[in-house]
Amino acid sequence: MSVQNGFAGTVGHTPLIRLRTLSEETGCEILGKAEFMNPGGSVKDRAARAIIDDAEKRGELKPGGIVVEGTAGNTGIGLAHVCNARGYRCIIVMPDNQSPEKYQLLEMLGAEVYKVPTVPYSNPNQYQKVAQRLAASLRNAIWSNQFDNTANRRAHVETTGPEIWEQTGGKIDAFVTAAGTGGTIAGVSEYLKSQRRSVRCVLADPPGSSLYEFVRNGVLKATGSGSITEGIGIGRVTANFANAPLDDAVHVEDGDTVHYVYRLLREEGLFLGSTSGINVAGAVRVARDLGPGHTVVTVLCDGGAKYQSRLFNPAWLVQKGLAASAGEPRKSERIALENVLVA
Secondary structure, eight states: OOOOOHHHHTSSOOOEEEOHHHHHHHSSEEEEEEGGGSTTSBTHHHHHHHHHHHHHHTTOSOTTOEEEEEOSSHHHHHHHHHHHHHTOEEEEEEETTSOHHHHHHHHHTTOEEEEEOOOOTTSTTSHHHHHHHHHHHSTTEEEOOTTTOTHHHHHIIIIIHHHHHHHTTTOOOEEEEOOSSSHHHHHHHHHHHHHOTTOEEEEEEOTTOSHHHHHHHSSOOOOSSOOSOSSOOOSSOOTTTTTOOOOEEEEOOHHHHHHHHHHIIIIIOOOBOHHHHHHHHHHHHHHHHHOTTOEEEEEEOBBSGGGTTTTTOHHHHHHTTOHHHHOOOOOOOOOOGGGTSOO
């Protein structure tokens, strides 16, 4: 028998998906690590499991304890699942600018969700800082601290990176992804570089983030204003992102992100969120820079269902000036159903 041990046992070992149309266009193999196939629906399941495992191992999280986190959504969803499986109470603090579906899903999972105004990290009421103070005020509680808890990064050094190396047979020329906490890009890059130093590791960064300039020029400086993407692009160097062995960064505008989200849906049958769009846009950019014959891997972070009211809402796209980037849906003639109904 091949049986996994509960929710946590099913995290990871996601497949690599060849993105056919983009591979054919660029002459490169563009492969997406299907992290949306994790049991909680995103790459953040890895960090959630690792953070709780680490807290238990160090004796900080005891039976019946409380896990508090400040998150844009996906890490909270992963934590809620793991907490349910292990008998912990889960409290999530979120900025108030995320898609409604994320709040609803967290509440359906049994997490206690608190929205706070969206403010810069320097503000004491920024959502991560509120979560830290809330955890400190509760008995038998931990602040999971996904941004600066390096158990997050280690999870990707120990699992995601080795999986990609094994699945490509070591034939990988570049790895491209965005950064939220920095755990995925730093951990995977660290592992890939340990196997072959020449693997090119590249950050894909949205408008409003300061990491593009940091990777390229060593200074934290925002490129552009805000972005429609959620949970990625920040203005500081987290403990997880610090010293990430990156070779370059590409800046990806929201129009390109939306363009590739809709191409993935219509050409590959993949219903994915905005971070997957920016990652694929970055992978295509890197593939074109490298030229035909190379293998480029990126991360397909999460599914599109959590973004229906925004990213997949035509009226919202029009409001954001991004309707043209989504392209036209396939035209088809509506069937006259009454002609085939039996009288």
